[in-house]
Amino acid sequence: MALLKIACMGNPVLRRKAAAVAEPDSEAMVRLVQDMRETLADSRGVGLAAPQVHNGVRLILFSVPGERNTEGAVPETVLFNPVIEPLAEETAFGWEGCLSVPRLRGLVPRWTHIGYRGLDASGRLVEREARGFHARVVQHEADHLDAMLYVDRMPHLGLLTFEEEMHNFRQGMNETAAGAPSSD
Numbered sequence: 504m505a506l507l508k509i510a511c512m513g514n515p516v517l518r519r520k521a522a523a524v525a526e527p528d529s530e531a532m533v534r535l536v537q538d539m540r541e542t543l544a545d546s547r548g549v550g551l552a553a554p555q556v557h558n559g560v561r562l563i564l565f566s567v568p569g570e571r572n573t574e575g576a577v578p579e580t581v582l583f584n585p586v587i588e589p590l591a592e593e594t595a596f597g598w599e600g601c602l603s604v605p606r607l608r609g610l611v612p613r614w615t616h617i618g619y620r621g622l623d624a625s626g627r628l629v630e631r632e633a634r635g636f637h638a639r640v641v642q643h644e645a646d647h648l649d650a651m652l653y654v655d656r657m658p659h660l661g662l663l664t665f666e667e668e669m670h671n672f673r674q675g676m677n678e679t680a681a682g683a684p685s686s687d
């Protein structure tokens with residue numbers, strides 16, 4: 504096992520479309536999953552995609568803590584070749600951060616209700632429905648496989664803030680006109 508180096512915005516590896524994985528249970532993929540798991544735990548993030556650790560394959564890893572999800576915690580999930588479809592047209596703004604975009608947080612519109620599927624570490628089909636923060640995390644991580652960062656989804660960069668300014672940012676939003684996007 505090893506801690507992997509995380510690529511930050513500007514590194515071309517984050518801007519290349521990742522390749523589908525034919526054998527999730529191959530030796531190389533088993534090792535990659537282990538290393539990504541260790542790297543994610545060390546970084547205290549909620550999710551990680553393989554391109555973020557300089558590996559251009561369609562693999563994401565995430566878990567959703569119970570306090571951040573109305574439908575309870577989602578256990579650690581390994582997903583190869585994920586496919587997402589919206590189950591409703593509704594989108595909502597919510598805060599996101601990314602290990603590849605350190606120190607920043609942004610308000611990002613995402614579908615609020617999705618279905619997703621992919622293969623787990625043993626190559627078995629995983630198929631789920633997700634709402635709210637769970638749905639947000641899956642969309643964020645899957646975007647990495649298509650060379651997208653959350654900032655690319657933001658309608659304007661006025662919704663981007665440094666973490667240490669978040670309290671000021673929220674206060675500023677409360678003082679401005681209604682219609683500002685709400686956080687979840």
Ligand code: NI
Nearest residue numbers: 600601602603
């Ligand atoms: Ni990210």
